[in-house]
Amino acid sequence: MPNANAPIWYDEMPTPIGCLRLVADAQGVREIWFETGRHKKTPDPSWIRAAEPLAAVRRQLDEYFAGDRQCFDLRLHPVGTPFQLEVWHELGRIPYGVTISYADLARRIGQPLAVRAVGAANGRNPLPIVLPCHRVIGSDGSLTGFGGGLPTKRFLLSMEDRVAHGDLFAMP
Structure with missing residues (x-):
C-alpha cells in the first residue's frame, strides 16, 4: 500500500x-x-x-x-488499473520511429477484440513520450486523438522519422 x-x-x-x-x-x-x-x-x-x-x-x-535518445532508462511508477498498466507496458515496447494501430496494440496484449478499451487506456497514458502513445495511429494510418493535441503528435512522429532516417536538418 x-x-x-x-x-x-x-x-x-x-x-x-x-x-x-x-x-x-x-x-x-x-x-x-x-x-x-x-x-x-x-x-x-x-x-x-x-x-x-x-x-x-x-x-x-x-x-x-535533441535527437540523441531513442529509448528511455527511467524508473517508472504510473498509477492505473491492471489493464491500463498492461497497455502502457506494451506502449513502451513500440520501437522509436515506428507506428502501430490500436488493433495491433490490442493483439500485442492478447486481447484482439479490446480495441476500444485499448484506445481508452492509451488515451489515459500518464507518461506520454516516455511510454510513446503518440506512436499509435488509426488502422487506416490516420492520426487519431492525443492528449497533447494532434499537432504535437504530428511533430513527435515527424521528429522521430527524421532522426531515424538521418535527416536531422529537415523541418517538421
Whole structure:
C-alpha cells in the first residue's frame, strides 16, 4: 500500500512542444503533463516543487528532443488499473520511429477484440513520450486523438522519422 505521506515532486521544463510538467515519487516517474491539450492538470497543494528528483527525466527528455535518445532508462511508477498498466507496458515496447494501430496494440496484449478499451487506456497514458502513445495511429494510418493535441503528435512522429532516417536538418 503506498504511503499517503510520501512526498510527490513536480517540476516543469520547456520543450519544442511546449512546457511539460514532470511528476515523480520515490518509486519513479508518475506523470508527464502537457501545458495544453485534453487533460490539463494542476499540482496537488501537498506536492513539492523540486528539480533534483526529476533531473534524470529532464535530461533524458532533453536528449530525446535533441535527437540523441531513442529509448528511455527511467524508473517508472504510473498509477492505473491492471489493464491500463498492461497497455502502457506494451506502449513502451513500440520501437522509436515506428507506428502501430490500436488493433495491433490490442493483439500485442492478447486481447484482439479490446480495441476500444485499448484506445481508452492509451488515451489515459500518464507518461506520454516516455511510454510513446503518440506512436499509435488509426488502422487506416490516420492520426487519431492525443492528449497533447494532434499537432504535437504530428511533430513527435515527424521528429522521430527524421532522426531515424538521418535527416536531422529537415523541418517538421
